[in-house]
Amino acid sequence: MDLVTFQNTILPIKDKLFRFALRIVGNPMEAEDVVQEVFIKMWNNRYNMAEIKNHEAWCMSVTRNLSIDKVRSKFRRETGIPEGTDWRDEGLSPHKSAELTDAVSRVRQLMETLPESQRRVMELRDIEEMSYQEIADLLELTMEQVKVYLHRARKTIRQQLIQSESYGLQ
Amino acid sequence: MDSNKINALLEKYFDGDSSLEEERILKQYFQQDNIAEDLLPYKGLFQYFEVEQEATLSADFESRLMEKIQAPPVHKGIRTMQFSWMRVAAAILFLVALVFVVRQWQPGVDKNVNWSAYEADNPEEAYEATMAALALVSKKMNTGEKETLKGLGKIKQVNKEVHN
Structure with a gap:
């Protein structure tokens, strides 16, 4: 792999990797x-990369492992970012930030209440x-597990959305 | 788009049966302003997906990465060199140790013993020494034969018992 190939085929997935890492490390x-x-x-490792069929999948899986390592080592150090730091609006244009409605924030909160595995599956499907x-x-995971997690996650979110609507919270 | 069709797609979505293409149609629908009243509760959900897709790396990420990638790997080079020297040193040390150990352990003739003092210097002495050696061998052989015969006797006895 030369620099041009790297720039043209690998670099374009950088934001996808970033969002995936961001949701794990926070x-x-x-x-x-x-x-x-x-x-x-x-x-x-560019000289060995020919053996890898799917570079994007390789990058995603390395991103996952490194992110998990980072969370673990941070947990061990018990220092890090103060609780409640809201990172999400960073990287968005001011225009988009202003558009963030209450409804979107509400969904974000709901997503955080989902079990880790369900949430991860739903994010990868619906966002990525x-x-x-x-x-x-x-x-x-198996395909079957993915489907079950996704179904459960969406079902929970739907129930919560309908509930808050009927309470007039929307 | 007709809200009945969207409703049907939503059901599929919540059942986990929708395709990526159908999910994209839903996202597009909720991006526009003309949303049917009964579908409003889901507006935030699909907008959330769109908003999340916008999070991006800082603008100078690529240039910083390129700088890192193209920088000559100076430190790494030095470290590799040091490492290989360490390996050579370790190999030499191992060989020296091996030679030392082998020499220490070598079983063999003790050079300090003067064996020539034990050598026979006339025919009589040589004859006596040879006879003594042969007698010793003969004695050992006879003992062996006696033991064997004793064993054979027992086997014969057993055989007799069996045949009777």
Whole structure:
């Protein structure tokens, strides 16, 4: 792999990797470090990359592992980012930030109440638009589990949305 | 788009049966302003997906990465060199140790013993020494034969018992 191929085929997925890392580590600076590490890893291994069929899947899975490592080491250090830091509006244009309605914030809160695995599957499907097979490979689940998690997550969110509507909270 | 069709797609979505293409249609529908009253509760959900898709890396990420990738790997080079020197040193040390150990352990003739002092210097002495050696061998052989015969005797006895 040469630099041009790297720039044309690998770099374009950088934001996808970033969002995936961000949802695990919860902090944009650390997520950016993770993505940088992934790319450097790939570049250093560029001569062996021919053996890997799907570069994107490889990058996603390395991103996942590095992000989990980061969360674990942060947990061990017990320092890090103060609770309640809202990272999400960073990276959005001021225009978009202003558009963030109450309804969107409400969904965000609901998503956070979902069990980790259900939430991860729903994010990969509905935000990253990945196929069931891709999600199963990445999270090391069976297709059946992916479908069950997705179904449960969406069902919970729907119930909550209808409930808050009937209470007049919307 | 007709809200009945959207309703049907929504049901499929919540059942987990929708395709990516159908999910995109839903996202597009909820991006516009003309949303049917009964579908309003789901507006926030599909807008949330769109908003989340917008999170991006900082603008200078790519240039910083390129700088890192293209920088000559100076430190790494030095470290590799040091590492290989360590390996060479370790290999030499191992060989020296091996030679030392082998020499220490080598069983063999003790060079300090003067064996020539034990050598026979006339025919009589040589004859006596040979006879003594042969007698010793003969004695050991006879003992062996006796033991064997004793064993054979027992076997014969057993055989007799069996045949009777």
